[in-house]
Amino acid sequence: MLDTALAGLVNGSSYALLALGLSLIFGVANVINFAHASVFAVGAMSGWWFSVDLDWPLWAVLLGVTAVTGLLGLVINVIAVTPLAKAPPIAALLSTFAVSVVVDNGAQLVFGPETRRFPALLATDNLGLGGLRFGTLDVTILVVAIGLMLVLGWFLRASRYGRAIRAVAQDRDAAAQMGIPLARVQNLAFVIASVLGGVAGVLGGMYLNNISPTVGSTVGMSAFAAATLGGLGSLPGAVAGGLLLGVVEAFGVSWWGGNARTLITFAVLLIVLWVRPSGLFGKRAPLAAEPMTGTFFGAARTVRLRPWQVAVAAVAAYVVPAVALDDYTVQIGVQVVVYAILALSLTLVSGQAGQISLGQAAPLAIGAYTSALLTTATGLDFWLSLPISGVVAAVLSVVLVSPSWRLRGHYVSIATLATGLLVAAAAVNFDWLTNGPSGVSAIPPPTLFGASVSAPLAVYFLDLTILLVVLLLVVRLRRSTLGRIWSAVREDEVAARSSGIAVADYKSLAFGIGGFVAGIGGALFAQQYGYIDPSVFGISVSLLALTIVVLGGLNSPLGAVVGAIVLVGLPEALRMLQETRMLTYGLLLLAVVLFRPQGLMGKVAR
């Protein structure tokens, strides 16, 4: 009992340090820094390097990590946040997300993907108090964490720059008028936040005993949950949220086992978003000032093809692979097509209705599992499982995300991120249904007119036909009254509501239809591989889908297809390594957001 609580507190203090940084940055820059998790990973990795390779003592390790992560924080702000200060909030969200992908996969290339043992540097089991056993390590972690929090609190209250940070967090415009140097204060906030994150990385690494470049994303997500639980922007909230989440996780893990950790984290996160989005300590702004995506497309009009051009492209898509391409290339084509379907679901949700989803792998996974389980366990025909997969994915998408419709902007994105991770965690944990980590295999291929659709070309024709139907569906929806209503929701929710549009309903509808499309894509995905497991539907799939639509043009159905060809087809054809590929996606996403926000297939009006 007590030792579980202590373990939770020790682990939770890492979350608290990370959450403090997130909230500090959110307060000062009004940005959710998705790259913050990577700072933790870099802290852990560089800490490992200093202590193991260079053999530094703990105090020197902490100093070194402070320097490395402080610099990283500065770089993140200068590259990915400051240049986008005037852009709509989604821009900084995407750019910090891109930076996190770049840093994580860059670290993976430098340090190698393997898990390393992090030396404890301190004893872990040498002390006792009452019946409780613990080590110098636990005490050190708690003392360093609490010490840092106190120093931060003192700094914010008593020093000139600390007060400047608080002033900016309270009212940016007023602070600027009073002559506070905003740029410098924001740099400072990023540096402080990142140092806290880096130190958390060292402490967390010692505590967890082993580290890998992906450690950041797991711990980082918990920190998001902690910051949201405490109330984004509230520093006492971040500390309370971190410690509370640490303890809740510790008890959950001791009851249900280690796999349950992610499930608990994201369930907590979603429940907070549903029940009390402002968190334990946060204040909720009563009225949103500006739309999330709004003029992100600013002056962007999508490229429109003439009907005959579309017809030629469609015929070519059927004929060329049939006469000119080998099976391997056709298989790449199949992947391109499935990702294009997934991306089109995002074109509706994010491009048309303006709700940025960071978890579109969720409906894909739900569709894939539904179809796989129905065709293997109940022997249902693929053609019947297809619409069912779409409907199940649609319903679950709506049910899981719709409680966040009362929220706006950032919170919707956090909710979708949590949904994506929750679904993946559920696939691991609900083994009575999903067969757990080992997944579902021997999924039978569909049959058509008595023949099995399993040759690459046959699968390609099937998927391509469905893609064209989806494309038609999306284009028609965009041109309808419904499409116009979604545009209004995307552009300005307050004005839309005052024009008689029930914004929450239309967001739900967009997610429902998007979920349906992604679910269909998932069913095709399952049938074409014949095998699925939870790891197939990780956050990288959601990221890829988002990168595809941002690259192609968030608001362009054609862009989704072009983006899929560029991002799925090319790397596959070039046989790029997974890490290199992710790194490229991240860099591309960053470049597009910074330099060509309208995407490849959007053109600038006038």
Added chain:
Amino acid sequence: MTVLEVTGLRRSFAGLRAVDGVSFTVEPGEVVSIIGPNGSGKTTALNLVSGVLRPDSGQVTFQGRDVTGWRPERLAAAGLSRTFQNGRVFGNLTVAENVLIGLTPTLQAARPFSRWRNVPVLRWASLLAETAVALVDPPAVRRELADRQAKVATQLDRFGDRLTPRADLAAHTLSYANRRRTEIARALASGPALLVLDEPTAGMNPAETGEVLEQLLELKAAGQTILLVEHKIDLVMRLSDRVLVLDAGSVIAAGPPEQVRSDPRVIEAYLGKRRPAVRP
């Protein structure tokens, strides 16, 4: 029947009483203006009336129905349209599309079963029917759209050659004044029982302001009921049947324009403590 009746409306933000016990009525065909120094709670009062914010206490009655706490979309559908102080147009939609959005509550063929929209699960029948109709695009929907587009053209014509030649331009390309006009056209399109305007001439030069005044006078002559917030006193004096003066969230004077203008409390509120608000 009284169009709008507000009694004892209160709303505070973190201890600040932005609107502190405001009561007034608006009768059919009347133009009622709310004036007051900056930060006196005018916009907040409009937000409370139009459902954008919920009141802490007090009651709002619209056309005889208690609408306190109604969501803005429901109020808009019931005939209360508004514009916003800082201007809120849909930047990437064209001028015509912006106004077309204002007609959303009047759509029937394109939004089947829309009366189910307020029923929990049943609303999905209506939403899915709307999706189906959007995909199929049956003749009834096309006819309805053509009819609404004609209505949009009429609305745009109201502003002479300001908007009509720009109907197919994206709203973000418009001048500030034209964006305000687009917003007014959007609010008027559905033929609202009450038009609520928050500083419609903010940011306009005197010539443009004069133009808007003429248009509002025309509207008034046509019997449109209007609730107006405005800083430009001349416009308020010429247009209003009654004027309400807010200071620090409370009504300090109310009555016909001339009477209010000479009320010593009003002069104090405006001149005594602060300079009269002059907007760029």
